[in-house]
């Protein structure tokens with residue numbers, strides 16, 4: 001056992017040496033993989049460099065009154081929905097200026113198609129990505145009770161959208177009921193549920209959905225966690241293993257302080273998202 005530990009330390013030290021040679025004295029490049037290390041069970045992992053700004057990028061970012069959007073967190077694939085007819089079948093847009101992350105629009109489109117097959121088809125997107133100036137105007141018009149200051153709204157990320165029904169109020173509409181029951185299957189969460197406003201700081205909003213991706217949305221539904229609660233839970237647990245739709249995922253929290261090396265199990269697919277607070281969530285699966 002002692003010998004194995006020694007070997008691991010040696011490999012890590014060699015890795016650090018290689019790193020400094022490749023980057024001079026500067027920080028390691030984000031995503032740089034250095035060496036493979038073995039854990040106590042003999043499983044191999046790649047050490048991957050994660051830079052400090054990764055804390056503020058990804059699908060799981062917490063954005064609320066305490067944690068604003070960082071410029072690097074704004075999704076880089078924002079599109080104007082009216083210009084992408086291939087992504088807007090099955091629903092209407094309140095106006096032609098609505099923008100959203102292309103990745104999220106694609107998932108929304110799949111979700112709406114599934115709803116349509118069950119006869120629920122009067123969806124309307126009333127708001128998507130908002131630039132900071134637009135959020136500022138909204139804040140000035142509606143006031144602090146009804147709008148968030150610029151940078152503190154999830155709409156400033158590109159991952160959230162307000163969905164209505166063209167027939168009636170969302171709280172009574174079949175579209176609202178369908179989404180509350182099914183959105184989780186498509187990577188979306190009802191971000192501000194009725195009984196959680198003490199945690200989210202926002203009143204019930206049956207229209208506001210946020211993309212977090214799978215498997216996270218399904219875990220949050222099953223545990224009835226808000227994003228705040230889910231991120232706290234991951235931080236407490238440090239690592240969880242869950243089976244979702246037949247796939248076993250390992251989800252781990254790592255604190256990030258400056259540039260940090262994170263072990264990713266060798267040969268696994270992985271996704272890294274910041275929590276927008278103090279670390280990253282690494283999700284791996286075969």
Ligand SMILES: [Zn+2]
Pocket residue numbers: 127155160161162207208209
């Ligand atoms: Zn909203």
